[in-house]
Amino acid sequence: MNYQNDFWKQYFRYYDILLKVIPYQELFESIVKHLDVKSGMTILDLGAGTGNLQYFLPNDVNVIGLDNSEEALKD
Numbered sequence: 277m278n279y280q281n282d283f284w285k286q287y288f289r290y291y292d293i294l295l296k297v298i299p300y301q302e303l304f305e306s307i308v309k310h311l312d313v314k315s316g317m318t319i320l321d322l323g324a325g326t327g328n329l330q331y332f333l334p335n336d337v338n339v340i341g342l343d344n345s346e347e348a349l350k351d
């Protein structure tokens with residue numbers, strides 16, 4: 277299996293189901309709390325996956341997500 281391509285391609289088929297899992301939600305809430313996000317900020321999310329971090333940030337925060345998996349960035 278080519279780790280960089282095949283693994284993440286499989287992984288992201290089911291990844292967003294994690295949004296329904298409480299510990300995953302709590303992880304993002306904790307990350308956002310520690311980021312000390314301010315209105316109007318732009319956040320660079322490296323290894324953003326499908327971009328789930330954005331769902332836990334205020335609407336007036338810009339997020340630039342980078343990821344090397346085409347599958348993650350598809351939708």
Ligand SMILES: C[S@@+](CC[C@H](N)C(=O)[O-])C[C@H]1O[C@@H](n2cnc3c(N)ncnc32)[C@H](O)[C@@H]1O
Pocket residue numbers: 284322323324325326327328329342343344345348
């Ligand atoms: C465990 S996932 C986390 C995704 C997302 N941050 C989240 O919490 O939902 C790790 C992510 O890092 C990405 N990644 C791994 N190596 C990378 C690299 N060299 N450059 C960019 N992204 C990378 C993977 O494609 C994957 O999306």
